Amino acid sequence: MYVVLIGIVIIAIIVYLGILAYQQRIRRQVAALADKKASLLKIPLADELKLVGQLSLTGQSLEQFEQLQSDYGEITENRLPRIDDQLQELEEASRGMNLLQLRQDLTKATALVDQTDQLVQTVQSKLAELQAIDKQHRQAVHDLEQKYQGLRKTLLAKNFAFGPSIDGLEEQLSHLEDNFDTFTKLTQEGDHERASDVLGQLQSDTKQLEDLLTAIPPLYKDLTAIYPDQLTELKTGYAQLTAQHFQFGDHDIPGAIQEVTDQVKDNLATLAALRPQDAQVINNRIAKQIDVLYGLMQTEIDAKGPVEKNLDGVAKFIAHAQNQNHTLLNELNRLSQNYTLDHQELETARELNEQLRAIDGTYQRDVQDLTGKTATYSIVLAHQEKQQKDLHQIEEQQGEILKSVAGLADEERQARETLRQFDFKLHSLRRQIENLNLPGVPQSYLDYFFVVRDEVEQLATDMDQPQIDMERITKQLLIIQTDLDTLEEKTNDLMDSAELAEQLIQYANRYQTSHDDVAQASKTAADLFENQHEYAQALETIATVLDQVEPGSYKRLEDAYYERKGRKNPKDEAAAETSKVK
Template identity: 25%
Template sequence: MMVYGIISIIVLILILLVVGFIIRKKYYKQIDRLEAWKIDIMNRPVLDELGKVKQLNMTGQTEEKFERWRRSWDEIVTVRLPDAEDYLFDIEEYTDKYRFKRAKSEQEKLEKVLQEIEATIETILSELSELIGSEEKNKVEIEHLQKKYKSMKKHLLIHRHNYGDSIKQLETDLNAIAESFGEFDNLTANGDYLEAREIVIGLTANIAGLEEKIEKLPELITEIETVLPSQLKEIEEGKKEMLDKGFILEHLQLEKETQHLQKALGTYSDFLEKAEITEVENGIQEIKEKIEILYDLLEKEVHAKHYLQKHHGEISGLFEELKKTNEEIKTETEIVQESYQLLDGEQQIPHNFEKELSQLIKRYSILETKIMEDNSAYTILSEELKEVKQLIEKIGKEQQEFTEHLQTLRKDELEAREKVQELRRKIAEMKRLISKSNVPGLPFDYQSVFDQALEYIQDVFKSLNEKPLNMASVQNHLNNAVDTVEHLSGKTEDLIESVLLAEKVIQYGNRYRARYQKVAIGLQQAEEAFRSFDYRLALEEAATAVEAVEPGALKEIEKMLSEE
């Protein structure tokens, strides 16, 4: 037992040694990775890049940044990387002694240190690249900007007369740009490339803005000083001419609007003098929209006058037509009432037309007085006239619809009479078919539908002969008659088919009557049903008896009957 215990202890020790060896190997692998990372950081080309920049003549902001970069790199090399080396030594020592927890803690600290060093180096290299790039970009871009500057200066010199009072502001802007070029040269000569870069960026924006002003100002000046004042003058002249012709324009407040716009033009002239084009562009758009509205208002007055001249004279004639039509409707309604029963309220419709017409004539009389007085705006008068005309058209349409309704009553009566005659012809045709088919007698259910159809047809006739005629009642009886006759037509076809087929099946089954007692009994029952006019039962009994001895016989009989 004691031997087993010793063996177990030895096995456990061996397992622990193996596990420890595996963990140590894993940690040694991490130590190698961190060592390689540290060496890679030491080999970064920071010194070479600093050397390139050191050759430049640096002052001011550029020199301050260079000193900061150099101090940061010196700190990395003299302090932070040696600290990283100490961390590596501690991690290796803890790993050798199987103190894995401490080794992991030191490893995490070293990871953080190396990451911070990485970030610092990335910042240094990025800013160095930006500095070197700034010098190269500045040289290229400043030449391009100087060409633009010379071009703008030449353009303003030649076309100075196109810019009016704004030329002073444009020249001031040009002088400011020239001063910026001088400041750029000084900064570059002194080696302050980063501040020089900021000057280049500012020059790019200022020159672009000045180019836009130079391009747009002549057109804006023309709009403010020539085009828009001319349009306002045209509106004033149009207003004066229209007043001379008798137009009433006080409600438009044109004078107030034009004065407001003239004042706005003065304000935007001040903006032009300062070469502030954004405000002027927005203002011009707003003034144009308002001028367009004034043109529209004057044009509406002209159109309104033309409308009054065109339609004023025809209104009286339209009223006369409505009166005449209404008299005809009243007469027609009285005639129709003698023969037809009108719905509730229909008798009052001609009176309602007359009342509406009377009110509308009074309204038009007031309008006509205003037109004759000639002291109201044509737009107001024309709108009122349009409403009167629309109401006249509405009444005319309603009169036409009611007239058509009265005419429809007579039409519906004729159609109902024609339809009921057609139903009678269908009934007669069904009787002829039954007689021709030698049907011995009619089943009770068929006779019942037949009698009902005749009754409904008689109801239609009665309702058509009533005075006054109620077409709603006529239509109701007619619908019942049509449905019943259609149903009777279907039953007639079934009846004749059942009679003929039952006879054929009984005749066909007679060949089996003597040989098969079952067939004889079945045919006997079929014949009894036939004599009782139950042809469908007769067919079922006969077919069952024959099919028992000759399956498929019924289909053959139906085929023979169909061919006949």
């Protein structure tokens, strides 16, 4: 029982202490709010209102100031007294036990103090803004007044530099000054809201006028001094050049000069309308057209010297090319009697002759125009440059044609000598076979021999034609040489096989009585040799059985045979080549 009572007492003490602590905390927050309210009283809103009130505000600025006065009244007459009352009530309530109500009242008081602080800050900020705007506008009045005096002075002192634009510029300045008067009046009256609107437009228009004063003089100078002087120089230059019989082809220079002159006059009107950007575009176009006219005249002046210098050289070049082409045609006509020209050499030479006629025709017309003083030098110079280029190309083609046909006679002599060698070689191979006194020759060898013989005979026939096709002859020579080399290999193979087979058959006689397989192989080999004329097969048949009876005998006899012939064994050469490859 006592324990419970002690517990209750302890809890009560804790609760009481908590309440005391909370009340103390509330009193500290109330004190903080009181300090904040005191700081608001230190802000000199009344003095600032008095200063702004001395600005003689009107219009929207006055309405804004009156609203600020009303806000100040709300602060001093309503909100601050309410804050005092609520803080007093909180101070007294903080000694009571209604903690929930105390918390709600503290929240309301805090909100009121914060809202009042925000309103004070707003009023102070807007009052400062009104003072700043008033100062800014009064400074703008001073600055703009100075600027307009300078602009007026510039227009009066340098009106010659603006030409037809002067009236428009003065009108714009007058309009600016009227707007400036309005701005000055609004500023003096304190209607800063309306003055701000006027100031923005005034500054934009002033900047535009300043840009015009900067942009127009150089454009006007180009149109009244630079371009007219250049056009006069072009007219004088054209008159002097035409007096010296210069021609300008299809270019109407007087018409072009007049067109540019008209553009200059028209662009002065563009400048008078205060459109310098458009005038600049046209000025750029005029400058380019004037440069083109200067270029046309200079081109003809520059072309005259080279034209006169090239005349003799081009004439000699044409004559040389014509003579060379005449010689080439004669040579080709002569060669065409004995040879077939397979690459249209004659036709190409005739085409070159036509090109030379056309070149000479252009040259002669240019000479006539120069003599008659009606030539345009730049056109003649272009003709000469093309003529020289074409003549060089023609000369190269003539040289290539001559080079391609120059060796036809030598080629024919070489071909006939080669044909003689082919014929000799065929007879030599035939005699080698006949000297062996073989019982017969394999049909495959005879067929290949007759093919090569027919090729040689056809070559001889083609060489005996009135008109020889050396390109075809050259191809035939290559084919026959290859086939003849193959025939020589076949001949050597036939002779070697026949002689070795005959030797091995005789050598095998020593084994016929003792070895039946040798006797049978000898009989078969003899039949292949005597009756079927298959010497390689006969050699293989007897060699195989001999190597079985006497190993290495065939290789020994074969090496001895090639040694007597003074040649290397083809099998050894093939093995050596294979070894190199590996």
